[in-house]
Amino acid sequence: CGSCWAFSVVGAVQSVYAIGGSQLEQLSVQQVVDCSFKNKGCDGGSPSVALTWLKQTKVKLVTQSDYPYKAKTGICHFFSRSHGGVSVKDFSLQDFSGQEEAMMGQLVQNGPLAVIVDAVSWQDYLGGIIQHHCTSQWSNHAVLVVGYDTTGEIPYWIVQNSWGTSWGNE
Template sequence: MRLEHSYLVFLAAVSTLASPLCCQNVSSAETRTKLNGSAVGFDSFRERFERVYEAHSEEYNLRHLHFQNATKRHAYLNAFSTAPQSAKYGINQFSDLSQKEFRDLYLRASADRAPLFPGLKRTETERLPARFDWRDKAVVAPVQNQQACGSCWAFSVVGAMQSVHAIDGSQLAQLSVQQVLDCSFQNEGCNGGSPLRALNWLKQTKVKLVSQSEYPYKAKTGICHFFSQSHGGVALKNFTTHYFSGQEEAMKGQLVEHGPLAAIVDAVSWQDYLGGIIQHHCSSQRSNHAVLVVGYDTTGDIPYWIVQNSWGTTWGNEGYVYIKIGGNICGIADSVAAVFL
């Protein structure tokens, strides 16, 4: 990765910011309008996202160039999004990164081939509700921020486990992503990993995930901290991973029956995502990012998946992304895991 060390350290420091001080009395809609208007400038971006590199330094000029390239990219992406609910692309916290830097920092998940889902009878899928969202049942933890660490694979697995634990009757509690990051030896910590390998590790070792407060997230790979078998925690009993392309109705059934699902997607275009329903600009079979599918909505003109990301609440729809159901958009159906505790 050819990214200056100073900027990487800087990113790690600022990527957690929800920036409450710089946004007082300004709604997110107003902020987006301001940032995406014709008068927007690089200095406005720096103020909004609290970038502190020295004005007109080499670093400043490099980031300004990436920012200019991003605004050109947004015009191209938005040209395809003409329907009222379509995704919109514009300036966000990633607009001063090159596309390569963005991929190297945030898109570090790898996918293992998943077997084709055996299928459901049509009568079974017909009984599914038109809209279902596990957040309505208070079993989905708040959006987290992985920061400048390629740990999305751990966030998706832990997100699924803590939700299913709550669905089973326990109080919703955030489990330790850092424990998975440090201890899942088949993966590479902040340098990337596979949800499937993390799930295999959890199943084989019977490791109990402790609470986030006991083993807090540090956005860097550390030394594994071991706990005794008598220590409390949440253990994985089993999991399934399937390929649902062409069978997204069945995927909806899995979500309703088993809880939020860990999925692998192509998120290259998400660098510029602001909100709305993604229908273009991402492919299947090119997985690079792990997320948590928490619901779906088929009541409107465009049916969509409700997907929790791990880039903080200032990104997308308050940390969520909506992806059109059908056509395996962004590879949302390529590799989907359900967990059992």
């Protein structure tokens, strides 16, 4: 299921919610896959379109236990306005191409960032630091940037990917 765009958005929303002092809850990726109507469910989508949908419709993201992930596009399930959940009041879109210091600042100030990347070279990842420099012209995958490390010889971003536990380092 090509739902990386939904995973990155939900990861960012639930992180910001927890950083704001609320209990960290796993929010429903499936709700975004099924209900973000201008996206294409498991056939792909855009984090910015999903965030715009959440802000404009004032839809509350419910918990993963209320709306479990199925890894396929389904029919949108609606919840009453009185049902608990997390809403998106605001967000910003920024192009950080060639501006890694600015991106680090946003990450520190606001928390994890939903980003789009050129992940063609990631398909063959076996471990360590990916040293392929992404092009800003081509993006084909969405991830959640959760940190960075500049203390070693090779600085790197720490990302949360949606490809399962067999990909990446824990």
